[in-house]
Amino acid sequence: MAIVSRIYRPEPSAASFFLGSVADALVERGDDVTVLTARPPHSSEPHAPRERVRTFPVVRDRNGYVRGYLPYASFDLPLFFRLLFARRPDVVFVEPPPTTGVVVRIVCALRRIPYVYDAADIWSDAASMATSSTAVTRVLRRLERFAMRGATRLVTISQGVVDRVRALGIERPIAVTGFGADTSSFSYRPADIQPLVVYAGSYSTWHGAEVVVDALAVLRDKGVDVRLLVIGNGEQETLAVRARDRGLESVVEFAAPVDPEDLSRVLGGALVSIATLRPGTGYDYAFTSKVYSSLAAGCPVVFAGPGPTGPFVTEASRHVRAGSAVSHDADELADALRALIDHPPTEADRAALAEWTAREHSMAAVAGRVADEITAATRRRMP
Incomplete structure (x- = not known):
């Protein structure tokens, strides 16, 4: 199985914690997991994963984040070849942005690999707030629909996102798996308030x-x-x-x-x-x-x-x-x-x-539900 994301642990973010928990859940079930991701910032703490993590250098913005057209392209373009020539996984789990989803759909179609798309939110909706360009929003919307429509199934965090995905004309199966806390890292420690x-x-x-x-x-x-x-x-x-x-x-x-x-x-x-x-x-x-x-x-x-x-x-x-x-x-x-x-x-x-x-609301429980969906996707035979 493969996980594809521009961000992964040890880089601190909610997506990193979530994807790491999904990898842990899959590994604990005996699955062989490979993560294709970006090289983390130098400031990140070292992490000793049980899964295989394959990194590649990317362009980062001035805040050190993989965000924006050039940083996304610096991850997505090499990803095409990394995934194309990687050992064939049974299934791919892909984290947005939609451009990454587009690459995964194309490669998975070529190699007849099912994939699961993490539709935690709708990027084209967020983009409509961040830019005044209707052309940019329209293109992103088409890319996002393309990425979702090729997925064997989708997972998301709430029924509200499901309703929005359906409004965009996506009819693929969607599971509401929720989103939880990484309780291995976040816990109560008595302190002076x-x-x-x-x-x-x-x-x-x-x-x-x-x-x-x-x-x-x-x-x-x-x-x-x-x-x-x-x-x-x-x-x-x-x-x-x-x-x-x-x-x-x-x-x-x-x-x-x-x-x-x-x-x-x-x-x-x-x-x-x-x-x-x-x-x-x-x-x-x-x-x-x-x-x-x-x-x-x-x-x-x-x-x-x-x-x-x-x-x-x-x-x-x-x-x-x-x-x-x-x-x-x-x-x-x-x-x-x-x-x-x-x-x-x-x-x-x-x-x-x-x-x-x-x-x-532990992330481990949520990750288990996501792992169930990923495992279920392997049962679909690609035409």
Whole structure:
């Protein structure tokens, strides 16, 4: 079996944790797994995999991420030949972007190999928010449809994505496998809680993370001071300008992505983490999977925005002190943060939160469901 992705462990990202867990699940079943991926950044911690990991140098953006036309091409073009001449796998599991899916479809058609497509979200929808070019969005949409339509089956994280995939005319079987926390890396560690708000993970235009800065300004005007730590890759300049405009540059700090264990320690000492999703982008069905890691570390989450994440946090809060969900509004977000500041979860609350997340939403369980779909795809004979 083969896994194809431009990003893989030890490079820190939700996709890396997820794909690594899928590889672990397959290996534990006795499968022979090869991963075709990009050479990780030099700053990444070493990893000793049980699967075979084949890397290739790629172009990275100024933040060290494989993102953008040239970086994608630097991975996809060599991938065509890497996959074409690799030892024939029984099945391929491919992670977006859609251009990678296109390469996999072409090679798999030539070699008569079934493949499973990870439709965790719809890239062409996200692109429509990031660019004003309808031509770019139209081309990406066609590529994405092409990649999905050739798959034996697809996996995704929520019913909302299934509905969107169906609206695009894709009739392939789709399994909702969910998305969980890497509980081997994210766990509760008792720590002194700081007046710190953490935004961890990607923060692109459609996330609308500026609302967090605005909420801090609302709190400051009410005499409540907290710090914001933004960890990851994204629209840093946009947030930095927003912080300067609000006079908050001294309390808003940016940090590069860190490895899961370090992020777990940061979350363990934070008052709360925040996840956001901007409404009205055509991407309201998306699930912000970063909430799982925070909950697994025992750190409550406040989610601001539309979509399935809010109901998930609300439902979780019926069982443990998971946090709260509000609309994408600075005043509402500030009120939710103020409530946590005034009545913070106890050490017992945070330990119970981490235990519940590990039991109900571990990435290992999700990876097992994905592995089931990959295994099932091998039963289809290619014409």
